[in-house]
Amino acid sequence: MIILGIETSCDETAVSLLKARGQKITVLANVVASQIDIHKQYGGVVPEVAARHHVLNMLPVLDQALVQAGLERSTAFKKIKTIAVTVGPGLITSLLVGLETAKTLAYAHRLPIVPVNHIAGHIYANALSQKMKFPCLALTVSGGHTMLVLMTGHGRYQTIGNTLDDAAGEALDKAAKLLGLGYPGGPAISAQAALFKKTNSTGLTFPRPLSEKDNFNFSFSGLKTALLYQVQKDPDWPHKIPEYCYQYQQAIIDSLISKTIRAAQKHKVKSVILAGGVSANQELREQFAKRLQQELPLAKLSIPELNYTTDNAAMVAAAGYFNFKQGAKTNWSQIAVDPNLNL
Numbered sequence: 001m002i003i004l005g006i007e008t009s010c011d012e013t014a015v016s017l018l019k020a021r022g023q024k025i026t027v028l029a030n031v032v033a034s035q036i037d038i039h040k041q042y043g044g045v046v047p048e049v050a051a052r053h054h055v056l057n058m059l060p061v062l063d064q065a066l067v068q069a070g071l072e073r074s075t076a077f078k079k080i081k082t083i084a085v086t087v088g089p090g091l092i093t094s095l096l097v098g099l100e101t102a103k104t105l106a107y108a109h110r111l112p113i114v115p116v117n118h119i120a121g122h123i124y125a126n127a128l129s130q131k132m133k134f135p136c137l138a139l140t141v142s143g144g145h146t147m148l149v150l151m152t153g154h155g156r157y158q159t160i161g162n163t164l165d166d167a168a169g170e171a172l173d174k175a176a177k178l179l180g181l182g183y184p185g186g187p188a189i190s191a192q193a194a195l196f197k198k199t200n201s202t203g204l205t206f207p208r209p210l211s212e213k214d215n216f217n218f219s220f221s222g223l224k225t226a227l228l229y230q231v232q233k234d235p236d237w238p239h240k241i242p243e244y245c246y247q248y249q250q251a252i253i254d255s256l257i258s259k260t261i262r263a264a265q266k267h268k269v270k271s272v273i274l275a276g277g278v279s280a281n282q283e284l285r286e287q288f289a290k291r292l293q294q295e296l297p298l299a300k301l302s303i304p305e306l307n308y309t310t311d312n313a314a315m316v317a318a319a320g321y322f323n324f325k326q327g328a329k330t331n332w333s334q335i336a337v338d339p340n341l342n343l
């Protein structure tokens with residue numbers, strides 16, 4: 001079956017078409033119109049601006065996706081079986097553009113809609129390249145979320161850990177702003193961190209919050225404050241940006257990996273999934289694979305391909321496909337967005 005996916009929860013307007021059968025998924029089209037260059041000048045996403053650009057981008061992105069998939073606009077919707085759309089969590093004005101588009105298409109072409117949770121979408125980015133093995137533990141790290149989710153089957157989620165304050169991506173974005181590296185912070189911090197040579201170390205280090213605590217929660221706002229105090233007492237910091245970035249990034253990576261491994265051991269999972277925009281981080285990907293191999297050699301690690309780590313609609317369509325198979329299809333008139341939607 002062919003599924004149309006639509007994602008507009010933050011600042012990416014994304015449309016994808018998937019062909020799916022059993023566990024096998026083929027991406028026919030994946031188009032993402034990023035607004036990074038627009039929001040960069042404000043140092044972060046401005047919700048009203050994002051929504052207006054979603055309105056401008058939506059139909060061109062949809063058209064481009066149909067062309068990429070080799071579908072004629074006049075007949076495409078006869079071949080599409082359902083429309084999967086992100087309904088939350090996210091920015092309400094952004095979510096509305098995607099959902100209203102999905103509703104209009106569903107009404108016009110008499111198609112069912114499958115509502116998709118954005119976090120589930122990130123997790124299902126992994127289903128695009130491999131079969132999911134349950135029970136599995138998913139670490140979802142993005143600009144808005146840092147969650148440990150235990151899954152016992154498709155669509156069966158239990159959140160066992162969460163951030164108590166900032167998300168990991170948010171901590172990277174805020175640190176980059178403080179160090180004058182621009183937005184988004186994750187790629188900027190990781191590029192600077194890669195320039196650090198350990199032989200030049202000045203001994204700088206940052207805390208690993210909650211690492212001793214016997215639960216699976218995270219906290220990153222203290223790390224950001226530690227960076228601020230460090231910068232205030234070190235007039236030489238502009239000459240040590242690679243070291244600052246390396247150590248700050250490493251503190252986040254250590255917190256993420258150690259909690260995830262502990263949770264995976266406790267719940268005896270068969271696979272561990274990494275998901276969300278921060279999973280684009282090369283150091284996190286490599287260190288995660290290494291530590292998991294050492295400490296949980298029997299668990300299978302799944303990391304999404306790079307172009308499916310940050311927001312996209314292929315992941316939404318993939319989550320929608322498995323929801324659809326479980327009967328989660330709804331008439332267009334019965335769906336609403338929920339900016340605080342839980343898994």
Ligand code: KG4
Binds near residue numbers: 185310
């Ligand atoms: O999943 P995503 O695109 O949007 C949300 O759902 O929030 O994640 C965006 C986050 C931002 O905080 C960004 O700085 C971070 O992912 N990010 C990265 C990298 N690429 C994006 N963080 C670390 N390393 C990267 N290469």
Ligand code: ZN
Binds near residue numbers: 122
């Ligand atoms: Zn996201």
